[in-house]
Amino acid sequence: MKGTLAIYRREMLSLWITPLAWVILVAFLLLQGISFYLLVQHFTNMTNLSIDSGPVQAYFGQSIFLVFSLLIICPALTMRLFAEERRSGNIEALMTLPVTPTAVVLGKYLATLSTYALMWLPTLLYIVILRKTGDVSWPVVGASYIGVFGVGAGYLAIGILMSAMSRSQLLAAILTVLVIFGLFMMGIGEYIFPPGIMRDVSSHVSVLRQMDDFSKGIVDLRRIVFDLSLTVLPLFLTVRVVDSWRQD
Numbered sequence: 489m490k491g492t493l494a495i496y497r498r499e500m501l502s503l504w505i506t507p508l509a510w511v512i513l514v515a516f517l518l519l520q521g522i523s524f525y526l527l528v529q530h531f532t533n534m535t536n537l538s539i540d541s542g543p544v545q546a547y548f549g550q551s552i553f554l555v556f557s558l559l560i561i562c563p564a565l566t567m568r569l570f571a572e573e574r575r576s577g578n579i580e581a582l583m584t585l586p587v588t589p590t591a592v593v594l595g596k597y598l599a600t601l602s603t604y605a606l607m608w609l610p611t612l613l614y615i616v617i618l619r620k621t622g623d624v625s626w627p628v629v630g631a632s633y634i635g636v637f638g639v640g641a642g643y644l645a646i647g648i649l650m651s652a653m654s655r656s657q658l659l660a661a662i663l664t665v666l667v668i669f670g671l672f673m674m675g676i677g678e679y680i681f682p683p684g685i686m687r688d689v690s691s692h693v694s695v696l697r698q699m700d701d702f703s704k705g706i707v708d709l710r711r712i713v714f715d716l717s718l719t720v721l722p723l724f725l726t727v728r729v730v731d732s733w734r735q736d
Contacts, residue, residue, distance in 0.1 A: 491587030495595025496602075499569070503603055512564045516557055516607050523553035524614045543618055544625070548632035549703030555672060555695065558643055563664035565603060566647025567657040569596045570730070574655045579733065589730040593723060597648055604640050608633065628705040635702030638711070639695055642718030643668050649722040652729045671695070 503509045527543050548554065573579040582592065618624050643664075650663040675694025681687040691697050698711045 491591035492595045495592055496599050499596050499599030512561050513607050516561050519553050519557050520611055523551045545703040549700040559665055562643040562647050563661040565600050566644055566651050567661040569648050570652040571654045571657045571660040589727050593726045593730055600644050631705045631707050632703045635699050638715035642715050645719040645722040649726045652726045
């Protein structure tokens with residue numbers, strides 16, 4: 489789409505020439521490093537582990553650090569996308585460019601999603617280390633990263649919507665955290681509600697359940713559809729919000 493690539497390049501440059509992305513990257517890798525270290529310590533003296541109960545499954549499917557990471561990096565990456573431009577007045581100049589609101593939203597979103605994926609890239613070193621000390625199933629690793637990417641894509645889309653609805657980066661970050669945490673708490677309902685529709689809904693939106701499945705190599709199409717829905721709907725609403733600015 490015309491203008492998307494230009495917006496994408498602009499946002500990638502804006503992210504990586506400022507300390508923001510680097511600070512987020514350091515915080516993210518610190519959390520992941522702590523998680524990996526604790527898992528290695530835990531599994532050091534264990535033997536006869538199956539694929540679905542080994543360190544790879546524990547790292548992606550059972551570590552609370554994954555949820556903490558998403559709660560930190562998704563709001564931090566998206567909070568400035570529109571909120572800062574509206575606060576500084578740069579949004580008016582952006583709206584006068586010959587690009588559609590869809591191109592603006594997609595360009596910003598794809599830049600953020602690319603940054604998110606790049607932040608996960610160094611964690612492949614953990615898998616390489618595990619590979620040198622034991623057997624690692626690469627299909628399971630691939631499914632785990634698909635799960636991480638899908639969840640992150642949805643949460644980043646929520647973040648960009650919150651940023652479009654705010655003039656304050658802090659408010660956008662807080663709103664994003666609240667929505668993500670709300671989805672997390674809805675997922676916890678699968679351990680609380682009795683068997684029935686409420687429990688089924690909670691299980692369907694549960695990030696813990698999704699990552700537990702994907703970390704075992706189970707790629708459930710229903711969860712991929714849910715992640716896509718969680719991505720497309722906020723992006724559609726964001727386009728509508730941005731389009732309303734141009735009409736004003």
